Amino acid sequence: MARVQTGVRAVGAVLVAVLGVSLAGCSSTGGKRAEDARKAAAAQGKAAVNTPRWTFGMVTHSGDGDTFWDIVQNGAEQAAVKDNIKFLYAHDDEAQQQAQLVDSYVDKKVDGIIVSLAKPDAMKGALARAKKAGIPVITVNSGSAESKEFGALTHIGQDETIAGEAVGEELNKRGKKKALCILHEQGNVGHEQRCDGAKKTFDGKLQNLYVTGTNMPDVQSSIEARLQSDKDIDAVVTLGAPFADAAVKAKDGAGSKAEIDTFDLNEKVAAGLKSGTLGFAVDQQPYLQGYEAVDLLWLYKYNADVLGGGKPVLTGPQIITKDQAAELEDYAKRGTR
Numbered sequence: 095m096a097r098v099q100t101g102v103r104a105v106g107a108v109l110v111a112v113l114g115v116s117l118a119g120c121s122s123t124g125g126k127r128a129e130d131a132r133k134a135a136a137a138q139g140k141a142a143v144n145t146p147r148w149t150f151g152m153v154t155h156s157g158d159g160d161t162f163w164d165i166v167q168n169g170a171e172q173a174a175v176k177d178n179i180k181f182l183y184a185h186d187d188e189a190q191q192q193a194q195l196v197d198s199y200v201d202k203k204v205d206g207i208i209v210s211l212a213k214p215d216a217m218k219g220a221l222a223r224a225k226k227a228g229i230p231v232i233t234v235n236s237g238s239a240e241s242k243e244f245g246a247l248t249h250i251g252q253d254e255t256i257a258g259e260a261v262g263e264e265l266n267k268r269g270k271k272k273a274l275c276i277l278h279e280q281g282n283v284g285h286e287q288r289c290d291g292a293k294k295t296f297d298g299k300l301q302n303l304y305v306t307g308t309n310m311p312d313v314q315s316s317i318e319a320r321l322q323s324d325k326d327i328d329a330v331v332t333l334g335a336p337f338a339d340a341a342v343k344a345k346d347g348a349g350s351k352a353e354i355d356t357f358d359l360n361e362k363v364a365a366g367l368k369s370g371t372l373g374f375a376v377d378q379q380p381y382l383q384g385y386e387a388v389d390l391l392w393l394y395k396y397n398a399d400v401l402g403g404g405k406p407v408l409t410g411p412q413i414i415t416k417d418q419a420a421e422l423e424d425y426a427k428r429g430t431r
Contacts, residue, residue: 141178145396149180150388151199152208154235155282157187157308161336161360162380166234168429169384170208177392187279187308189216196220199229206230206391208384211237211244212282218244230394234383236284238406247394248402250386252378252410254284257357258291260411262300264374265329268353271298273329274320278307278337285333288357292331310340317344321352329353329373335360342371359414361426367419378410381430 152170156163167183174181182204184195192209193216199207200223207224211217214237224231225245233241233249241249265273273296275289293300303320305313321327321344330345330352332338338356345352353373356363358380366372386407393399401407414422425431 139175142176143178143392143396145178145392147178147180148205148392148395149182149202150174150206150208150391151182151184151202151204152234152384152387153192153195153199154183154185154210155187155189155192155212156185159336160334162334162358165360165380165429165431166384169381169386170388171384173385173388173392177388179388179392181388189213189281193217193220197223200224200227203227204229205395206232208232208234208387208391210235211240212279212284214240214244214283221245230391232387232391234387235378235380236282239283241406242404247400248390248404249406250383250390250409251406252408253406254287255291255294257376257378257411258288258293259295260291260413261288261331261355261357261376262292262295262297264355264413265292265331266295266297268329268373270296270329270353272324272326273298273300273331274317274327274352275300275302276313276317276330276332276337276341277302277304278313278333280304288333289331305337307334307337310336313337314340314344314347317341318347321345321348321350325350327352329355332356334358335363335375338363338366338372338375342366359422359426359431361423364414364419364423364426364431367414367416368423370416373415375414376410377412377414377431379412379431380409382409 154163171181186192196209197220207229211233221231221244231246233246235251238249277285279285289302305316330341332341335356335358341354345354355373357376359375359377363375390401422431
């Protein structure tokens with residue numbers, strides 16, 4: 095059954111200073127962060143504009159409990175407060191259900207739709223119906239190759255192939271020779287692109303391992319079994335922050351010395367980088383994806399503005415190591431990195 099959340103949280107409006115922190119790589123001091131917090135609290139959730147109260151709906155391919163999408167949603171909701179937007183959010187990891195959720199927003203005649211395209215073929219019809227209804231669409235996170243073809247204004251996220259290539263290059267710098275790429279959602283084109291990109295630039299050997307991402311014990315046991323059977327594996331790359339912890343446990347269970355690396359950043363990953371439990375993370379700035387998606391829809395409705403020039407608006411990749419982890423940990427704790 096589709097899982098739906100609607101409404102706007104009572105959050106403080108995100109001011110320019112907060113967005114600036116994200117774009118500047120979080121170089122601010124603790125005092126600056128405290129000042130940002132005071133300004134946000136002072137705003138008391140009031141809109142910064144007097145444009146009509148439009149309704150935007152976001153539909154993602156998130157499964158239950160995926161903390162990555164909590165960060166995307168945080169960004170979207172905070173931008174919605176600033177832009178006087180009524181924000182609706184729905185998610186389902188089954189592509190057909192996700193498409194039906196888009197259809198439901200079309201039926202509600204929302205003023206704009208934000209959608210991820212992890213399995214683009216299943217979403218094509220729903221986006222066509224949105225276009226026919228005159229509802230502007232922005233795609234986020236996955237589906238950059240299909241976004242323009244499907245009629246979206248622009249795509250916000252990282253190029254998954256480029257992100258994968260960055261991983262391969264980082265593994266080379268670390269002297270790794272044999273890596274395992276963990277795909278936790280079969281059929282997700284972005285995941286395939288990440289592993290293929292890493293394989294392209296990695297000088298060593300990279301193998302794919304498919305696991306059932308909705309069953310974390312299965313994820314851990316599958317990785318552990320592979321590490322036990324192949325002691326030459328010296329790096330494991332997971333494609334989402336929640337799976338990094340399972341990989342660490344699998345490594346310990348197998349008695350492996352492999353380095354655990356991951357795509358995406360959250361509080362636990364930042365702590366793991368800081369402690370050395372994890373080697374590096376590939377951050378695509380999910381908060382920025384949600385925030386900018388709402389902001390760009392608002393700009394389109396208000397001023398017919400479109401960013402990207404027909405190309406995706408990139409939010410990553412950024413390789414995060416132990417050196418940056420301590421600085422980013424505070425932002426991860428508040429749910430914005």
